[in-house]
Amino acid sequence: MRESSSKPRNDSGATFAHTLVALAVLVAMSAASYPLASSAIAALGKAADSAFGASRALVADASIRALAARVRAPFWAASIEPANPGDAIEAPWLDGEMEKPAVIAWDGEALRIGEAEAAFRVGGLEHVELAWLEDGRGRVLGFALAFETGGRAWRVEAPFGSFPRPRTEGTP
Amino acid sequence: MRTSRRTDSGWIEADAAVALVIIALAAAGAAESGFAAARAARDLVARTQNLIALGNDHARVLVEAAE
Numbered sequence: 001m002r003e004s005s006s007k008p009r010n011d012s013g014a015t016f017a018h019t020l021v022a023l024a025v026l027v028a029m030s031a032a033s034y035p036l037a038s039s040a041i042a043a044l045g046k047a048a049d050s051a052f053g054a055s056r057a058l059v060a061d062a063s064i065r066a067l068a069a070r071v072r073a074p075f076w077a078a079s080i081e082p083a084n085p086g087d088a089i090e091a092p093w094l095d096g097e098m099e100k101p102a103v104i105a106w107d108g109e110a111l112r113i114g115e116a117e118a119a120f121r122v123g124g125l126e127h128v129e130l131a132w133l134e135d136g137r138g139r140v141l142g143f144a145l146a147f148e149t150g151g152r153a154w155r156v157e158a159p160f161g162s163f164p165r166p167r168t169e170g171t172p
Numbered sequence: 173m174r175t176s177r178r179t180d181s182g183w184i185e186a187d188a189a190v191a192l193v194i195i196a197l198a199a200a201g202a203a204e205s206g207f208a209a210a211r212a213a214r215d216l217v218a219r220t221q222n223l224i225a226l227g228n229d230h231a232r233v234l235v236e237a238a239e
Contacts, residue, residue, distance in 0.1 A: 018188075025192060029192060033196075036203050037199060037202065037203060040206030040207060041206060043206050043209075047210040047213035048209075048213070050217050051212075051216050051217070053217070054216050058223070061227065065227060133231060133235060135238060135239045136239055137239065139238075141234075150217070154221075157227070157228040157232065158231060159230075159231045163238045166238060
């Protein structure tokens with residue numbers, strides 16, 4: 001027993017001290033890396049939101065432009081008479097048929113884009129405003145939508161596939 | 173766990189240093205991947221804004237030509 005007690009005391013003390021130092025260094029490194037890690041995670045979250053928002057805006061943009069391009073009034077039509085039933089805008093002459101309307105509607109949760117019965121839905125949008133794309137004389141020539149998604153405001157101006165003949169002087 | 177005998181030879185310091193370096197590299201890699209994703213998302217948003225703005229410019233040109 002005496003021999004073992006005469007063992008240098010540094011052996012056990014050094015281990016404990018080293019453990020303490022290692023723990024202290026680990027704590028210091030964790031504390032130092034926490035702001036970096038938290039900012040990286042926050043940046044990742046914001047990046048995901050922005051990317052999803054941009055993809056939703058792209059889908060909405062492509063759908064609205066594709067629908068507007070299908071609205072083709074014949075050259076002899078005097079004008080495209082729009083309709084605004086509730087939270088929707090309707091334009092006749094979808095696929096060249098006067099009685100077939102192109103509909104864009106907002107029900108508070110999703111934007112419906114397409115025909116009256118078969119519409120494509122785009123969700124995740126906010127503050128949607130439905131309007132018409134008009135020329136200087138007030139003729140309706142397309143859709144104009146404003147919305148927010150992914151923390152950004154977007155505006156889509158989509159012209160119809162064809163425009164009615166512009167009125168000239170003397171035309172009724 | 174290291175024994176006290178190996179402590180004397182200095183192995184714990186070396187091992188701890190290696191572990192710390194690995195932890196630091198892993199943290200830096202994770203942070204870098206997060207920031208790279210943020211850059212990619214910003215790039216995607218900028219391209220989307222550019223694309224939609226081009227479409228809107230084209231629409232205005234068509235409307236002006238129709239007047």
